[in-house]
Amino acid sequence: MSQDKFHDDDFERHKAGKDNPEDYGESSEPMAGRGAESEPIRNPGLPEHAPRPTDVDETLERRAELQVAMMFIGASALALLFCVAYFVFEPGVEGETFLGVGASNLALGLTLGLAMLLIGIGAIQWARKLMGDHEIVEHRHGAASSDEDREEALAAFRQGSEESGFGRRTLIRNSLLGSLGLLGLPAVVLLGDLGPLPGDALSHTVWRRGVRLVNDVDGQPLRPEAILTGQLVNGQPELFFEHVGPDGEVIEPEYEGSELLVEESKAAVIVVRMRPEDISPPKGREDWGIDGILCFSKICTHVGCPISLWEQQTHQLLCPCHQSTFNLAAGGRVDFGPASRSLPQLPLMVDDEGYLVAVSDFQEPVGPSFWERG
Amino acid sequence: MSTTTSKAVPGTPKKQPTGGPVAWMDERTGLAGLAKKQLRKVFPDHWSFMLGEIALWSFVVLLLTGVFLSFWFKPSMTEVEYMGSYAALRGLPMSEAYASTLELSFDVRGGLLMRQMHHWSANLFLASMMIHMLRVFFTGAFRKPREMNWLIGLSLLLLGIVEGFAGYSLPDDLLSGIGLRIAEGIMLSIPVVGTYISFFAFGGEFPGDDFIPRLYTVHVLLIPGILLGLIAAHMLLLVYHKHTQWPGPGRTNDNVVGYPLLPVYMAKAGGFFFIVFGVTALMGGLMQINPIWSYGPYNPAQVTADSQPDWYMGWLDGGLRIMPNWETRAFGYTLSWNVLVPGVLLLGILFTILALYPFIERWITGDTREHHLLDRPRNQPTRTALGVAGMTAYGVLWIAAGNDVMGPIFQIPIASIIWFCRIGFFVLPVITFIITRRWCLSLQRHDRETLLHGYETGVIVRSPDGGYSEIHAPISPVSAYNLTTHERRTPLELPRREDANGVPAPKRGKEGVRARLSRFWYADDVAKPTAAELEEAHHQHHDGQPELEDGRHVGIETGGHVGGDDFELEQTTKKS
Numbered sequence: 001m002s003q004d005k006f007h008d009d010d011f012e013r014h015k016a017g018k019d020n021p022e023d024y025g026e027s028s029e030p031m032a033g034r035g036a037e038s039e040p041i042r043n044p045g046l047p048e049h050a051p052r053p054t055d056v057d058e059t060l061e062r063r064a065e066l067q068v069a070m071m072f073i074g075a076s077a078l079a080l081l082f083c084v085a086y087f088v089f090e091p092g093v094e095g096e097t098f099l100g101v102g103a104s105n106l107a108l109g110l111t112l113g114l115a116m117l118l119i120g121i122g123a124i125q126w127a128r129k130l131m132g133d134h135e136i137v138e139h140r141h142g143a144a145s146s147d148e149d150r151e152e153a154l155a156a157f158r159q160g161s162e163e164s165g166f167g168r169r170t171l172i173r174n175s176l177l178g179s180l181g182l183l184g185l186p187a188v189v190l191l192g193d194l195g196p197l198p199g200d201a202l203s204h205t206v207w208r209r210g211v212r213l214v215n216d217v218d219g220q221p222l223r224p225e226a227i228l229t230g231q232l233v234n235g236q237p238e239l240f241f242e243h244v245g246p247d248g249e250v251i252e253p254e255y256e257g258s259e260l261l262v263e264e265s266k267a268a269v270i271v272v273r274m275r276p277e278d279i280s281p282p283k284g285r286e287d288w289g290i291d292g293i294l295c296f297s298k299i300c301t302h303v304g305c306p307i308s309l310w311e312q313q314t315h316q317l318l319c320p321c322h323q324s325t326f327n328l329a330a331g332g333r334v335d336f337g338p339a340s341r342s343l344p345q346l347p348l349m350v351d352d353e354g355y356l357v358a359v360s361d362f363q364e365p366v367g368p369s370f371w372e373r374g
Numbered sequence: 375m376s377t378t379t380s381k382a383v384p385g386t387p388k389k390q391p392t393g394g395p396v397a398w399m400d401e402r403t404g405l406a407g408l409a410k411k412q413l414r415k416v417f418p419d420h421w422s423f424m425l426g427e428i429a430l431w432s433f434v435v436l437l438l439t440g441v442f443l444s445f446w447f448k449p450s451m452t453e454v455e456y457m458g459s460y461a462a463l464r465g466l467p468m469s470e471a472y473a474s475t476l477e478l479s480f481d482v483r484g485g486l487l488m489r490q491m492h493h494w495s496a497n498l499f500l501a502s503m504m505i506h507m508l509r510v511f512f513t514g515a516f517r518k519p520r521e522m523n524w525l526i527g528l529s530l531l532l533l534g535i536v537e538g539f540a541g542y543s544l545p546d547d548l549l550s551g552i553g554l555r556i557a558e559g560i561m562l563s564i565p566v567v568g569t570y571i572s573f574f575a576f577g578g579e580f581p582g583d584d585f586i587p588r589l590y591t592v593h594v595l596l597i598p599g600i601l602l603g604l605i606a607a608h609m610l611l612l613v614y615h616k617h618t619q620w621p622g623p624g625r626t627n628d629n630v631v632g633y634p635l636l637p638v639y640m641a642k643a644g645g646f647f648f649i650v651f652g653v654t655a656l657m658g659g660l661m662q663i664n665p666i667w668s669y670g671p672y673n674p675a676q677v678t679a680d681s682q683p684d685w686y687m688g689w690l691d692g693g694l695r696i697m698p699n700w701e702t703r704a705f706g707y708t709l710s711w712n713v714l715v716p717g718v719l720l721l722g723i724l725f726t727i728l729a730l731y732p733f734i735e736r737w738i739t740g741d742t743r744e745h746h747l748l749d750r751p752r753n754q755p756t757r758t759a760l761g762v763a764g765m766t767a768y769g770v771l772w773i774a775a776g777n778d779v780m781g782p783i784f785q786i787p788i789a790s791i792i793w794f795c796r797i798g799f800f801v802l803p804v805i806t807f808i809i810t811r812r813w814c815l816s817l818q819r820h821d822r823e824t825l826l827h828g829y830e831t832g833v834i835v836r837s838p839d840g841g842y843s844e845i846h847a848p849i850s851p852v853s854a855y856n857l858t859t860h861e862r863r864t865p866l867e868l869p870r871r872e873d874a875n876g877v878p879a880p881k882r883g884k885e886g887v888r889a890r891l892s893r894f895w896y897a898d899d900v901a902k903p904t905a906a907e908l909e910e911a912h913h914q915h916h917d918g919q920p921e922l923e924d925g926r927h928v929g930i931e932t933g934g935h936v937g938g939d940d941f942e943l944e945q946t947t948k949k950s
Binding site: 039040041042043044045046047086089091092093094102104105106107108109110112113114115116117118119120121122123124126129131132133135136137138139140141142143191194195196197198201202216220234236256257261262264265266268298300302303304305306307308309321322323324334336337338339340341367368369370371372373374 | 392413414416434451452453459460461479480481482483484485486487490492519552555556558559560562563565566567568569570572573574575576577578579580581582583584599614615616623624625626627628629630631632633635641642644646647648649650651652653654656657658659660672673674675676677678679680681691694695696697698699700701703706707708709710712713717746762777778787788789792825851852854855858869902903904905907908
C-alpha cells in the first residue's frame with residue numbers, strides 16, 4: 001500500500017459538536033448517492049458532547065482512578081501467586097487435587113486468567129472513564145487513486161516495459177516464460193519421494209491360506225467351539241503375535257512398529273457366530289463359514305473406521321463413525337447408511353489342530369473405495 | 375534525498391528539534407510521517423466490530439501457547455513404551471507424539487493449562503471468525519471497496535479449519551487417529567489421483583510413520599505463516615479503507631466518526647487482548663478439553679462410540695453421514711459419490727458460493743458505488759434471507775453430525791434423524807428463506823408505521839362515543855432519523871431492445887435474467903416515507919382524525935398528550 005495515499009486532508013479532524021455543522025451535515029458529494037432532498041428527515045448531526053460523571057465530579061474521577069490502579073495492582077499480586085502456585089503444586093495425577101480436579105492446573109489457570117482479566121478490564125475502565133471521550137470525525141475518500149496518479153502509474157509502467165523491450169523482443173520473452181513455466185516441473189518432481197506409488201498395496205492384506213485367527217487382545221487362537229452363538233470376537237491374524245509353530249518352536253511376530261499398524265489397519269476382522277438357519281450366504285460363499293461362524297473385515301467400506309457395534313438379534317453391525325449398517329447374516333450387505341459396498345468376507349476353515357484359519361486372503365480390497373478398485 | 379533539508383534557514387528563530395530515541399528512530403526509518411497520521415486514526419464504536427478482534431487476539435494466544443507446547447511435543451510416530459506418570463497407560467506401546475502429549479499433560483507444570491488454552495483458543499478463533507463473517511455478510515460490509523478483504527477473510531477461515539484439524543490430529547490419540555483415517559478415506563475417493571494423494575501424504579500406506587511429522591510442519595510453519603501474512607493484509611486493508619460504521623446522526627458515507635487509536639483504542643483493543651487471554655486462561659484452568667489420556671493411543675483396529683470431530687469440522691462429518699450410498703463402478707474404475715460429494719465437493723461449493731457472493735449481488739443490484747455505511751439486515755431482505763438459508767443448511771449438517779449422540783438423548787432412531795436431515799438439507803433452507811424475507815419486510819413495514827404514526831404506547835383510550843383506540847406517541851428525532859438512513863432502492867429496469875423497425879427483441883438474455891433477479895431482490899421493499907408523506911401523516915394527527923392505513927383502523931393519534939408538547943418530528947421535517 002502506498003503511503004502517499006494517506007493525504008493530509010484525510011486527517012483534518014475537528015472536534016465534533018454543534019459548532020462545526022459542515023462536519024456532520026449532509027455531505028456535498030454523497031458517495032453513495034444519498035441525495036439530501038429526497039430524504040424525509042434531515043441528518044440532525046452529531047449530538048452535543050455530554051460530559052461523563054467523571055468529567056465533572058472530582059470525587060468520581062478520583063474513585064475511577066483508584067479502581068483502575070487497584071485492578072492493575074491486583075493483577076500484579078495474581079502474577080506473583082501464579083509463580084507460587086507453579087512451585088507449590090505438583091502437576092499430574094500424583095499432584096494435589098482440589099474439589100476433584102488437579103490443583104496445579106486449576107491454580108495456574110485461575111491466577112493467570114484473573115491477572116489478565118484485571119489488566120484488560122482496568123485498561124478499558126481507564127479508557128471509558130478517564131481518557132478523552134470526544135468523538136472525532138475523519139473524512140473518507142474513495143479507495144481509488146486520483147485519475148492523474150493512475151495515468152502516471154500506467155505511463156511509468158508503459159515506459160518501463162517499452163525500455164525493457166519485453167513486448168518487442170518476443171524471442172527473449174517467450175524463452176523466459178517457457179523456462180519459468182518449466183521450472184514448475186522440478187518443483188513437482190522434487191516431491192516424488194514423498195511416498196511410494198500405490199501399486200496394488202491396497203488390494204492385499206497379510207491373510208493367506210492357513211493363517212490362524214486369534215483374539216486381538218491376547219493373541220490366543222480361536223476354536224469354533226469357544227465362540228457362542230450371538231458372540232462377536234475381534235480378531236487379527238496370528239502373524240501379529242508371538243506364537244508357537246507347528247513343530248513347537250516359538251515364532252516372533254512378523255511385523256512391528258508402524259509396519260504393524262499398516263497391516264493391522266487392513267487385516268483387522270470380526271468373527272461372529274449366528275444360528276446357521278439365520279444365515280443366507282450369497283451365491284458361491286455357502287462354505288465360507290464354519291457352523292454359523294463367519295469372518296468379515298472390520299474396516300468400514302465407507303471411509304475406513306473400524307466397525308464394532310454388534311446387534312446380535314438383527315445380525316447388524318453398525319459403524320460408530322457414520323452409522324453405516326451391515327447385515328452379517330446376508331453376506332455383509334449394506335442395510336443402511338452411507339457405505340456403498342458390502343463388508344468383505346474372509347473364507348474360513350479349521351486346521352488339523354481344530355483352530356479357525358483363513359482359506360485365502362480377502363477376495364476384494366478391504367476398506368474405503370478408491371478409483372482403481374474397479 | 376537532499377542533504378540540505380536538515381539545515382536551518384538562517385535568520386528564522388530555530389525551533390528546538392525533537393531529539394532522543396524518536397529522532398534516532400525517525401532518522402533511520404522515517405516513520406514519523408506515517409505515525410502522525412495513524413496514531414490518532416479514528417475507529418467507530420459498536421459491539422459487533424469486536425468479533426473480528428476476538429479472532430485476532432485468539433490467534434495471538436494460539437501463537438504464544440503453541441510455542442510453549444512445541445518445546446515438549448515430539449512429532450514422531452516412532453513406537454515407544456510409555457513409562458510416564460499416568461499409571462493407566464504405563465507399559466503400553468504408543469507413538470512418541472502421544473507419549474509426549476501425555477508428558478505435557480501430566481509431568482510439565484502448566485503444560486496441561488497451555489494444552490487446554492491452545493485447544494480452547496483454537497475453538498474461539500474459529501467461532502469468532504465465523505460469527506465475524508456472518509456480521510460482515512448481514513450488514514453488507516463486504517461491498518465495494520471491501521470485496522478483497524472478504525476474500526482474504528474467507529481464506530483465513532478455510533485455512534483456520536485446516537489448521538485446527540491438523541492441530542487436533544497431532545497427539546496421535548485414538549480419536550484423532552480415527553479422524554485421520556476418515557481423511558484418508560476422503561483422499562481415496564478423489565477420482566484418478568486419490569490413491570496417489572493418499573500414498574504421497576502418508577508416505578505409503580495409512581498410517582505409516584511419516585504423517586505426524588509432516589502434519590507438524592504444516593501446523594506450526596506452513597499454515598501459521600500464511601495466516602500471519604493474510605492477517606497482516608486484512609488489517610492493512612482495514613486501515614486503508616477505514617472501518618465501516620452504522621449510519622446515524624452525523625455519520626455519513628463520507629466520514630467516519632469515533633474515538634482515536636491513541637489513546638482510546640490502544641487501551642480498549644489492547645485491554646481486550648488481555649480479556650481474551652484471561653478468558654482463555656480461565657477456560658484452560660476450569661474446563662477440560664480433549665482429554666487424550668482417556669482415549670488411549672491410536673490403534674487402527676479400535677474405535678470409540680460417539681466419535682465426533684471438533685465442532686467446526688462437524689458439518690463436513692454430517693455431510694458424510696447423510697449422503698446416500700451412491701457409487702459408480704464402470705470400465706474397471708470406481709467413483710465414490712458417497713464420499714467425494716460431502717468430503718470434497720461440499721467444502722468447495724460452500725466456499726465458492728461465499729467467494730462469489732459479493733460479485734453476484736453487485737451484478738444483480740447494479741450497484742457499483744462505494745459503501746461505508748452498514749445495512750440493517752431488515753433493509754436487505756433478500757440478502758438476509760439468503761444468509762439465513764445458508765445457516766440453515768449448515769445447521770442441518772451439524773445436526774446430522776451429532777445423530778448418534780442425539781438419537782439416544784431424544785429417543786429418536788438414528789435412521790429417522792438421517793432422513794430428516796437428508797430432506798431438511800434441501801427443504802428447510804427454502805422455508806427459512808421465505809420466513810426471513812417476509813419477516814424483514816414486516817419489520818420494514820413496522821419502521822414505516824413508526825415513522826408515520828409514532829410508536830404504540832399501550833395506552834388505550836375510550837372516546838366519548840364509545841370507541842377504543844390506542845395512543846401513538848412520536849419517536850425522538852434521532853430515532854426517526856435512524857429509521858430513514860437506508861437508501862430507497864429500485865429494481866433495475868428491463869433494457870428496451872428494439873430492432874431497426876422498432877419491434878421489441880423477443881429475447882432479453884442475460885440482462886433479462888438480471889432485471890428479474892433485481893426485481894426479486896428489491897421489488898417487495900416497503901419504501902420509507904417521503905417528506906411529503908411524513909408531513910401528511912402528522913397533519914392528520916393534528917386534525918385529530920382517525921387514520922385509515924391500508925383500510926385498517928390504526929387508532930387515534932393524540933401524540934401531544936403523551937410524548938411532549940408537540941410533534942417534534944414535524945418540526946424537523948419542516949426545516950428541511
